[in-house]
Amino acid sequence: MPRTRPVSTLHLHLRLPDDGEPLRRRIASAIVAALRDGHLDAGDHLPATRALATELGVGRGAVVDAYDELAAAGYIVTRPGAGTRVAAGADAAAKAGARPHVAAPDTAPPAPGVAPRRATFDLAPGYPDTALVSPRDWRSSWRATLSGALPNDAPSPDLHLRLRAALADHLRRTRGIVASADEIVIVPGILSALRTLVAAADLAGRPVAFEDPGYARARRLLDAAGVRVRAVAVDDDGLDPDSLGPADAAVYCTPAHQYPMGGRMSVSRRARLIASSADAGRLVIEDDYDGEFRYGVAALPALRSIDGGRDTVAYLGTASKIVSPSLRLAWMVPPAPLLARVREALDISGETVSAVTTDAFARFIESGSLTRHLARAARTYTARRQAFVDALRRHHPDVGLAGIEAGLHLAVRLPDGVDDAEVAREIGRRGALVRGLDAYRAGEAGPRGLLCGYARLPESQADAAARLITDVIRERRVRAPGLAR
Structure with missing residues (x-):
C-alpha cells in the first residue's frame, strides 16, 4: 500500500493581503508551496477544514473554498468518510510551477505611443471583482x-x-x-x-x-x-x-x-x-x-x-x-x-x-447565491470606495469628485482646458490604469476628468493609487496655473 502520513497540523505561511488576493487563494497557494518545498507529499492526509481554520485563525469557509479550489485543480482528492489527501502527482505539479488558479491580469494594453509597463493599479472602470464570487x-x-x-x-x-x-x-x-x-x-x-x-x-x-x-x-x-x-x-x-x-x-x-x-x-x-x-x-x-x-x-x-x-x-x-x-x-x-x-x-x-x-x-x-454575493460585494465595494475617496481627498483636499454614491467607479474632475487624455496617459506611464473622459465625450465640449474604477482596488492600495493620481493632477496645475477650476 502507498505510504500515507496523517498531517494533523500544517505550518503554512500566508502571504500578506496587500496584493488584494482573496484569503482562499492565499491558503491554496500556501498548500501548494508546502508541496513544492517538500513539507507535503502525494498521499498525505490534510487536516480537517475546521482544524486548519483554527490553526490559521481564519473562518472555516475560507478553508473550505481553498480545498474546493485545490480539488478542482487536481491537487487534492476528497472522499466521504476518507478525509482529504494530496493527489498523486501533485508534488510534481507544484514543483513545476502549476498554479491552482489563474492569476488575475496585472497588465493592460498600453495607449498609443505609451511603452508597455506593469500596471500596478488597474482602475479601469466597468469591471467587478470576480474573486468575490463564492467558488463553492x-x-x-x-x-x-x-x-x-x-x-x-x-x-x-x-x-x-x-x-x-x-x-x-x-x-x-x-x-x-x-x-x-x-x-x-x-x-x-x-x-x-x-x-x-x-x-x-x-x-x-x-x-x-x-x-x-x-x-x-x-x-x-x-x-x-x-x-x-x-x-x-x-x-x-x-x-x-x-x-x-x-x-x-x-x-x-x-x-x-x-x-x-x-x-x-x-x-x-x-x-x-x-x-x-x-x-x-x-x-x-x-x-x-x-x-x-x-x-x-x-x-x-x-x-x-x-x-x-x-x-x-x-x-x-x-x-x-x-x-x-x-x-x-x-x-x-x-x-x-x-x-x-x-x-x-x-x-x-x-x-x-x-x-x-x-x-x-x-x-x-x-x-440565493446571487443575493448573498451582492450583499458581500456591496460591503467590499463600500469599503474600497470609501478608502479611495478618503485617500484622494487627503492628498488633494479640493479635488472634485462625482458619482461616488453608486456604482463601481467615480469621476475625478479636472479644470477646463486640461487635456484629460494626456493626464490619463501620464498616470498610466507611472503605473495606474485610468480612463480620460475624452473617451466618452461626443465632441470637444463637455467636462474634463478621469474615470477610476475601484471595484478591484484593495483598501490597502487606495492610498498609493490616490497619491499617484493626485501627484500628476497637481503637476499639471503647476504647469498651467492660469487654468480655471
Missing part, C-alpha cells in the same frame, strides 16, 4: 446544470425559461420591476440588446437622444446601425427630459448611475421623462448596468417601474457588473407593444446565449 456557490450551480442531459433545443428567444423566471423574481425584489417570465428576453450583452431594439423599433435613419458624455461603445453601435445619434449634455442629475425634442424617436439613458459622470436622475425627472415620452410616442432605453450598488443612499425606482413605463421603457440589465463580463449575459424587458417585434428581430439575427450558461445562472439566482 458558483461550482455548485454549474455542477447541477452539467449533471442533467445536454440541451437539444434550437436557439430561440423562447428558450431560457428557467432564467427568465428567476430574473422576474430578482427584478421585482431588487429593482421594483413587475414583469412575467414571458416579458423578459435574454441576450448576449447590452450591445446585442441595442442592435435588437434598433431593428424592432425601426430606429435606423431616425434621431435618438444620447447622453453626453456617455457610453461610447453604445453610441458607436447606434451610429453604425444607421441611427442619427443626437448628443444631449448631462448635469449632476443625469439627463434632463426638457432637453429632448419632438423629433427624437428614442432616448438612451443610464438613470441609476449616469455613465460615466455618475449622476442619479431625480424622481421628478424620471416621472417627467416617462410622461413626456409616452405623449410623444418615444422609446426610452434604460440601461441599468450597475443598479444594484448603492452607498448610503436609497435605491431610486427603475424607469420601467414607474406608471406608464411598461408601454414606454425598454429595460436593460446585465451580469457583467454583478458577476462577470465574461458570461456574455444580459436581459431586456421591452415595452409591451414592442415585445413581439423584439422576439422576431432576435429570431432573425440568431443572437442568443448558451442554454447551459443560462441554466447555471438561473440556479445561481434560485439558490
Whole structure:
C-alpha cells in the first residue's frame, strides 16, 4: 500500500493581503508551496477544514473554498468518510510551477505611443471583482446544470425559461420591476440588446437622444446601425427630459448611475421623462448596468417601474457588473407593444446565449447565491470606495469628485482646458490604469476628468493609487496655473 502520513497540523505561511488576493487563494497557494518545498507529499492526509481554520485563525469557509479550489485543480482528492489527501502527482505539479488558479491580469494594453509597463493599479472602470464570487456557490450551480442531459433545443428567444423566471423574481425584489417570465428576453450583452431594439423599433435613419458624455461603445453601435445619434449634455442629475425634442424617436439613458459622470436622475425627472415620452410616442432605453450598488443612499425606482413605463421603457440589465463580463449575459424587458417585434428581430439575427450558461445562472439566482454575493460585494465595494475617496481627498483636499454614491467607479474632475487624455496617459506611464473622459465625450465640449474604477482596488492600495493620481493632477496645475477650476 502507498505510504500515507496523517498531517494533523500544517505550518503554512500566508502571504500578506496587500496584493488584494482573496484569503482562499492565499491558503491554496500556501498548500501548494508546502508541496513544492517538500513539507507535503502525494498521499498525505490534510487536516480537517475546521482544524486548519483554527490553526490559521481564519473562518472555516475560507478553508473550505481553498480545498474546493485545490480539488478542482487536481491537487487534492476528497472522499466521504476518507478525509482529504494530496493527489498523486501533485508534488510534481507544484514543483513545476502549476498554479491552482489563474492569476488575475496585472497588465493592460498600453495607449498609443505609451511603452508597455506593469500596471500596478488597474482602475479601469466597468469591471467587478470576480474573486468575490463564492467558488463553492458558483461550482455548485454549474455542477447541477452539467449533471442533467445536454440541451437539444434550437436557439430561440423562447428558450431560457428557467432564467427568465428567476430574473422576474430578482427584478421585482431588487429593482421594483413587475414583469412575467414571458416579458423578459435574454441576450448576449447590452450591445446585442441595442442592435435588437434598433431593428424592432425601426430606429435606423431616425434621431435618438444620447447622453453626453456617455457610453461610447453604445453610441458607436447606434451610429453604425444607421441611427442619427443626437448628443444631449448631462448635469449632476443625469439627463434632463426638457432637453429632448419632438423629433427624437428614442432616448438612451443610464438613470441609476449616469455613465460615466455618475449622476442619479431625480424622481421628478424620471416621472417627467416617462410622461413626456409616452405623449410623444418615444422609446426610452434604460440601461441599468450597475443598479444594484448603492452607498448610503436609497435605491431610486427603475424607469420601467414607474406608471406608464411598461408601454414606454425598454429595460436593460446585465451580469457583467454583478458577476462577470465574461458570461456574455444580459436581459431586456421591452415595452409591451414592442415585445413581439423584439422576439422576431432576435429570431432573425440568431443572437442568443448558451442554454447551459443560462441554466447555471438561473440556479445561481434560485439558490440565493446571487443575493448573498451582492450583499458581500456591496460591503467590499463600500469599503474600497470609501478608502479611495478618503485617500484622494487627503492628498488633494479640493479635488472634485462625482458619482461616488453608486456604482463601481467615480469621476475625478479636472479644470477646463486640461487635456484629460494626456493626464490619463501620464498616470498610466507611472503605473495606474485610468480612463480620460475624452473617451466618452461626443465632441470637444463637455467636462474634463478621469474615470477610476475601484471595484478591484484593495483598501490597502487606495492610498498609493490616490497619491499617484493626485501627484500628476497637481503637476499639471503647476504647469498651467492660469487654468480655471
